Amino acid sequence: VIPGWFSEISTMWPGEAHSLKVEKILFQGKSDYQDVMVFQSATYGKVLVLDGVIQLTERDECAYQEMITHLPLCSISNPKKVLVIGGGDGGVLREVARHSSVEHIDICEIDKMVVDVSKEHFPDVAVGYEDPRVTLHVGDGVAFLKAAQEGSYDAVIVDSSDPIGPAQELFEKPFFESVAKALRPGGVMCTQAESIWLHMHIIEGIVENCRQVFKGSVNYAWTTVPTYPSGVIGFMLCSTEGPKVDFKNPINPIDVKENQHKSTVPLKFYNQEIHAAAFCLPSFAKKVIESK
Numbered sequence: 001v002i003p004g005w006f007s008e009i010s011t012m013w014p015g016e017a018h019s020l021k022v023e024k025i026l027f028q029g030k031s032d033y034q035d036v037m038v039f040q041s042a043t044y045g046k047v048l049v050l051d052g053v054i055q056l057t058e059r060d061e062c063a064y065q066e067m068i069t070h071l072p073l074c075s076i077s078n079p080k081k082v083l084v085i086g087g088g089d090g091g092v093l094r095e096v097a098r099h100s101s102v103e104h105i106d107i108c109e110i111d112k113m114v115v116d117v118s119k120e121h122f123p124d125v126a127v128g129y130e131d132p133r134v135t136l137h138v139g140d141g142v143a144f145l146k147a148a149q150e151g152s153y154d155a156v157i158v159d160s161s162d163p164i165g166p167a168q169e170l171f172e173k174p175f176f177e178s179v180a181k182a183l184r185p186g187g188v189m190c191t192q193a194e195s196i197w198l199h200m201h202i203i204e205g206i207v208e209n210c211r212q213v214f215k216g217s218v219n220y221a222w223t224t225v226p227t228y229p230s231g232v233i234g235f236m237l238c239s240t241e242g243p244k245v246d247f248k249n250p251i252n253p254i255d256v257k258e259n260q261h262k263s264t265v266p267l268k269f270y271n272q273e274i275h276a277a278a279f280c281l282p283s284f285a286k287k288v289i290e291s292k
């Protein structure tokens, strides 16, 4: 351990560790589910760490939050009812709120400490909670979806941490089945789907499960997030049987106007070209993902 530096060491990425220079530790706690830490970094703004794994930094969170939200929502017309699983930081809420067709946003986050810490230390991310369309449910996303009424959502966004820890069940087939049940015909799911450099085996399993569960389209997209392991992270884009969804051609460009309730920052990362580009895969990943 180098004094003054945080290194992201994990069995999920053996032999490598991204490091950030630490100016000051702002919060350290242990919730019922995980260790929670916030520190001021020298060059990436504030950083949120759960069980030693970087979840977001102020400098590059825009890439992840904008892509995980707009890849699905710009692929369907007139999204009205959206469910977010995880994402307790509030960043996905901030992005969903940009879509004026949306009437209601449910968010189910298991760890209240993540919500409170984000509101305290990441106000520009937690601003999403201030939108009047948002309802926060503190609890397990698996149980929430089991209880959800069939066909009640246009989109479900699964903004989970990694499959080691509280989010483990969110990568398994029964969970995907409960998501498909809660979606309307032609409804869409977008999940955090790890790194093609580090987790091709995990991705292979997710793709296999999704192809069995989602009878519409199933596509893998990816983007650059400098502070996630290997500097990239992926998304699983799935739609249920029904009206065809073409994820690769955004049909519903965001009418990016001031949020009804709060003026949020303009889009920093997402645009139509990067939407289409996100689905272009290197051959080693294409071979695995498109053969499933």
Ligand SMILES: NCCCCCc1nc2ccccc2[nH]1
Pocket (backbone or CB within 6 Å): 048, 053, 054, 055, 056, 086, 087, 088, 089, 114, 159, 160, 161, 162, 192, 228, 229, 233
């Ligand atoms: N190793 C990659 C981790 C990706 C984490 C994505 C993420 N960031 C989050 C912040 C708060 C709550 C849930 C979250 N999920």
